[in-house]
Amino acid sequence: MIQEIAxxxxxELDYEGANVGVVLTDEGAIVIDTPIIPDEARHWANTVAKLTDRVLYVFNTDHHRAHIMGNQFFDAPVLAHEAAWKEMTNYKDTFIERTKNLFKKRPDVQKQLDQVKIIRPEVCFTGKLVMQKGKRELHFTYLGGHTPATSGLYLPKERILFTGDLVVVDEHPALGQCNSEEWLSKLRWLRKQKYAQIVPGHGPLCNVEASEPVSEYIRAMRSRVRSQFKGGRSKAEAAVVISQMLDFFPYRQGEKSIIEKRIRAGVSRVYDEMKTLYAQEGNNREAIGLPNPNV
Known part of the structure; x- marks a missing residue:
């Protein structure tokens, strides 16, 4: 059910996948993300149409399917970070097929997805983009951490931040494309801000303190994967971390394999980060004449 939070x-927090939102201005609306299931995306477009007769932009907070699959249902250009545009430009027909594979037990959704077209961003930014629409000020801001494209929308008057997947609540964050150090740094920064409300990428509305469990998860992943790496185990052997992380957050019945796949991607990513980190540390030691402990 749609909620007016300011x-x-x-x-709207009840669709499958990511949370979505809409901000009305005197000149038109900004839609934040679109549902993954076409029928829900169509419902969202109809809901927005009851609030406004003009959508200025559809803002995708990331390039992942949970945020972009319903773009086609809005007659408006898509706005996103440049990195999202680069990713989405490379999406092929197999992207839709892989999305359909997520709904093997829901043939009705698979049939709907056959009609989806990926609408790519027309307007991009890198650091920050500020718009003034009527009396409404909107700050589209790079956040990073989760992916190189993760961005948010900040409303300074209301002190509301749409975080994209920088923050998720009661859900395993996806680390498969992350920069885990940057993510932790950005979450520390977030908790120092005086935001009135956070709209996370997934989960209920929250405050900045709700980001701490995400930090705990990332720190735990880094610690456990680091132990595997420093113990001389391969990336495949480091997969034992999957079972260690599985119960960190709840997941719905029947979704265990999906969550395990998400964690596996995170283990792989963080393992690569550790490999790079310790290679750099070894090179730095050699540069000042100290032995490289990693050789």
Whole structure:
């Protein structure tokens, strides 16, 4: 059910996949993310149409399928970080097929996905983009951490931040494309801010303190994968971490294999980070005449 969380600021948290929102201005609306299931995306577009007769932009907070699959249902250009545009430009027909594979037990959704077209960003930014639309000020801001494209929308008057997947609540964060150090750094920064409300990428509305479990998860992943790496285990052997992380957050019945796949991708990514980190440390030691302990 759609909720008005501030004057002319609405969110919908009940669709499959990512949270979505819409911010109304005197000149038109900004839609934040679109549902992954076409029928839900169509429902979202109809809901927005009851609030406004003009959508200025569809803002994708990331390039992942949970945020972009319903773009086609809005007659408006897509706005996103440049890195999202680069990723989405490379999406082929197999992207839709892989999305359909997520719904093997829901043939009705698979049939809907056959009609989906990926609508790529027309307008991109890298660091920060500020818009003034009527009396509404909007800050589209790079956040990073989760992916090189992760971005948010900040409303300074209301002190509301749409975080994309920088913050997720009661859900395993996806680390498969992350920069885990950057993510932790950005979450520390977030907790120092005086935001009135956070709209996370997934999960219920929250405050900045709700980001701490995400930090705990990332720290635990880094610690456990680091132990595997320093113990001389291969990336494949480091997969034992999957079972160690599985119960960190709840997951719905029947989703265990999906969550295990998500964790596996995170283990792989963090393992590569550790490999790079310790190679750099060894090179730095050699540069000042100290033995490289990694050789």
């Amino acid at each position: 004057d002319r600021v609405f969110v």
